[in-house]
Amino acid sequence: MAWPKDVRRGSAWHRVGQLVLFGLVALFFIRAGLTWNRSGIGQLTDMLLFATAAVGLNLLVGVTGQISLGHSAFFGLGAYTSAVLVGQYGWTPGWTFPVSIVLCFAVGMVVGLPALRLKGVYLALVSIALATTFTQLLNWDRLAWLTGGPIGIKGLSYLPPSWTPFDGRADLGKWFFWMSLVVFVICTLIASSMIRSRFGRSMVAVRDNETAAAVMGVNLAAVKTLVFGLSAAMAGIAGSIFAMKLTLVEPVVQFFTLFGSIFLLVMVVLGGAGSTWGPLVGAFIFVYVRDWASGVGEGNGVLGLFEGTRIGGLGGIVFGVLLIVIVFVAPFGAVGLLRKARAKVVRVLPRPPALPTVANAQEPQPPTTVVSG
Amino acid sequence: MSVLQVQDVSVRFGGIQALAGLSFDIDEGQICGLIGPNGAGKTTMFNVVSRIYEPTEGKVLYRGQDLLDVPAHGIARLGIARTFQNLALFPTMTLLQNTMTGAHCTGNVGFVRSALRIGVRSEEKRMEAEAFEILARLGLAPLAYRPAMGLPFGTLKRLEIARALAAKPSLLLLDEPASGLTHSEVDELSETIHDVRDQFGLTVLLVEHHMSMVMGISDKVVAMEFGRKIAEGTPHEVRNDPHVIAAYLGTEV
Numbered sequence: 332m333a334w335p336k337d338v339r340r341g342s343a344w345h346r347v348g349q350l351v352l353f354g355l356v357a358l359f360f361i362r363a364g365l366t367w368n369r370s371g372i373g374q375l376t377d378m379l380l381f382a383t384a385a386v387g388l389n390l391l392v393g394v395t396g397q398i399s400l401g402h403s404a405f406f407g408l409g410a411y412t413s414a415v416l417v418g419q420y421g422w423t424p425g426w427t428f429p430v431s432i433v434l435c436f437a438v439g440m441v442v443g444l445p446a447l448r449l450k451g452v453y454l455a456l457v458s459i460a461l462a463t464t465f466t467q468l469l470n471w472d473r474l475a476w477l478t479g480g481p482i483g484i485k486g487l488s489y490l491p492p493s494w495t496p497f498d499g500r501a502d503l504g505k506w507f508f509w510m511s512l513v514v515f516v517i518c519t520l521i522a523s524s525m526i527r528s529r530f531g532r533s534m535v536a537v538r539d540n541e542t543a544a545a546v547m548g549v550n551l552a553a554v555k556t557l558v559f560g561l562s563a564a565m566a567g568i569a570g571s572i573f574a575m576k577l578t579l580v581e582p583v584v585q586f587f588t589l590f591g592s593i594f595l596l597v598m599v600v601l602g603g604a605g606s607t608w609g610p611l612v613g614a615f616i617f618v619y620v621r622d623w624a625s626g627v628g629e630g631n632g633v634l635g636l637f638e639g640t641r642i643g644g645l646g647g648i649v650f651g652v653l654l655i656v657i658v659f660v661a662p663f664g665a666v667g668l669l670r671k672a673r674a675k676v677v678r679v680l681p682r683p684p685a686l687p688t689v690a691n692a693q694e695p696q697p698p699t700t701v702v703s704g
Numbered sequence: 705m706s707v708l709q710v711q712d713v714s715v716r717f718g719g720i721q722a723l724a725g726l727s728f729d730i731d732e733g734q735i736c737g738l739i740g741p742n743g744a745g746k747t748t749m750f751n752v753v754s755r756i757y758e759p760t761e762g763k764v765l766y767r768g769q770d771l772l773d774v775p776a777h778g779i780a781r782l783g784i785a786r787t788f789q790n791l792a793l794f795p796t797m798t799l800l801q802n803t804m805t806g807a808h809c810t811g812n813v814g815f816v817r818s819a820l821r822i823g824v825r826s827e828e829k830r831m832e833a834e835a836f837e838i839l840a841r842l843g844l845a846p847l848a849y850r851p852a853m854g855l856p857f858g859t860l861k862r863l864e865i866a867r868a869l870a871a872k873p874s875l876l877l878l879d880e881p882a883s884g885l886t887h888s889e890v891d892e893l894s895e896t897i898h899d900v901r902d903q904f905g906l907t908v909l910l911v912e913h914h915m916s917m918v919m920g921i922s923d924k925v926v927a928m929e930f931g932r933k934i935a936e937g938t939p940h941e942v943r944n945d946p947h948v949i950a951a952y953l954g955t956e957v
């Protein structure tokens with residue numbers, strides 16, 4: 332038999348293939364959660380939290396086509412909301428999470444308002460202003476009673492509650508890992524359901540052609556503000572957990588600054604903007620490849636260009652070059668590349684609906700090009 | 705009864721008077737041809753009905769309702785669908801997805817229900833089947849799973865019609881649907897327009913330069929020039945109108 336093999340979407344083999352793939356990914360995380368050491372699990376947890384924020388950003392940037400370089404502000408807002416409520420008001424950390432989600436959703440919707448009028452570079456500029464204003468606010472003395480100013484809020488902790496199978500301080504890393512995994516999975520399920528629905532199509536319609544979208548009956552303002560809100564809420568919950576895991580918040584935490592916004596955007600693009608698995612793959616590459624690259628060389632970076640970004644030294648350059656190469660060879664991100672590779676082995680045929688009234692004489696041609704989604 | 709009443713509509717773009725007090729009516733079930741030289745204001749008229757352009761003066765009534773009170777995204781739900789002269793498709797979507805997006809106004813899974821996956825499956829199934837049927841009808845079913853990007857112009861013109869039909873409209877506005885089609889395709893298109901009108905009881909407003917096509921299928925023709933109506937009547941009357949002949953001087957009407 333010749334390659335690629337044909338598999339009909341929704342057929343038994345297609346299901347088996349999906350299950351195996353999904354099972355392998357699940358197995359990886361379960362094994363990691365059970366057997367990896369403390370620092371390994373810690374890094375994997377960070378990766379999941381970044382991926383969660385990237386899932387939201389992907390809905391906004393990849394699917395709906397609205398650029399945002401302000402998502403570090405939502406990540407930070409979530410983090411500070413939890414930190415303030417726990418650190419200043421003595422809340423139980425778990426109860427601060429819903430507050431973070433709702434607050435970030437609301438602020439996200441308001442911040443989404445400029446997107447109703449601005450496009451492209453102009454929207455990007457406004458969102459950059461958001462990211463920088465946010466760090467300024469964190470440093471502002473007038474708000475220091477709330478945010479702790481430049482010092483931030485320290486000594487946060489979220490011990491596993493008694494109903495969980497985790498054993499207090501000893502299992503802290505695992506507790507955060509499983510919590511992050513569950514939150515990531517929920518956010519991915521929401522995003523994936525959305526993408527495959529009428530609302531998801533209206534998001535893509537807004538990205539592809541606003542005028543036509545409106546003529547089809549899509550309420551542009553509603554779609555843009557709601558997606559802004561949702562993506563902010565996902566960044567917010569990720570930030571909340573991140574703060575508890577870090578046990579502190581302060582204005583210089585990289586993911587609360589503009590760098591964080593850029594990193595999240597890099598993850599979305601690396602993984603494959605618009606695709607359901609893109610954010611996870613993107614965050615994975617970002618965290619682990621950057622980690623590997625930073626080992627390539629040490630130092631303060633060429634002309635101090637990468638100073639303070641943690642990707643100092645040669646590592647920064649290696650990572651930067653790698654980024655450029657990936658974007659060149661894989662314009663649809665790593666997921667696009669993986670799809671292309673898979674298409675050499677297995678071709679997934681569409682399953683056209685059975686039509687009672689129209690004789691469906693011709694078999695629809697399989698999709699030829701890999702587009703997002 | 706009139707489905708669409710255009711009353712004294714004027715549109716200005718800076719110094720250009722694109723529409724200057726245009727008025728005409730379309731009756732239920734009619735195919736109304738709208739003709740006129742390039743720049744006469746036909747597309748502008750469509751854009752006023754779609755609420756893309758705000759008229760400086762005048763009123764547009766759809767079954768008695770003032771369309772100027774309705775936001776752009778509310779037009780489709782009233783039963784008005786249109787195609788675009790210069791294509792306004794969703795390039796990254798497949799033909800099937802494009803057509804399903806055309807059916808947006810027939811569905812009701814919004815933000816919350818899509819996130820919680822409530823009622824999504826059944827709606828997707830219905831929209832997919834209906835969209836596929838429309839694609840099959842326009843001979844596009846074999847291309848259903850191809851992205852719109854990069855397909856030939858003639859194919860995409862037909863996709864425009866498929867997407868508009870997916871909205872199950874009662875008033876269909878077609879902006880030069882035959883441009884870029886071959887001779888036999890034009891005949892086929894005439895037949896399709898006639899068929900869907902009869903089958904779904906549509907009212908159709910057709911902008912077209914293809915005179916034999918317009919004259920062949922229209923119940924009534926409105927001729928425009930410089931944003932004004934210069935003639936109105938049966939195809940036969942309009943064809944022999946001295947103003948129309950003057951406007952098309954040199955071209956055969």
Ligand SMILES: Nc1ncnc2c1ncn2[C@@H]1O[C@H](COP(=O)(O)OP(=O)(O)O)[C@@H](O)[C@H]1O
Nearest residue numbers: 717720722740741742743744745746747748749
């Ligand atoms: N968005 C716009 N901005 C400026 N001028 C426009 C715009 N749309 C149309 N026009 C002008 O209005 C006039 C009518 O155009 P149009 O409605 O496209 O004509 P038709 O469809 O009959 O060929 C033309 O002179 C055109 O240049």
Ligand SMILES: [Mg+2]
Nearest residue numbers: 746747748789
């Ligand atoms: Mg025109």
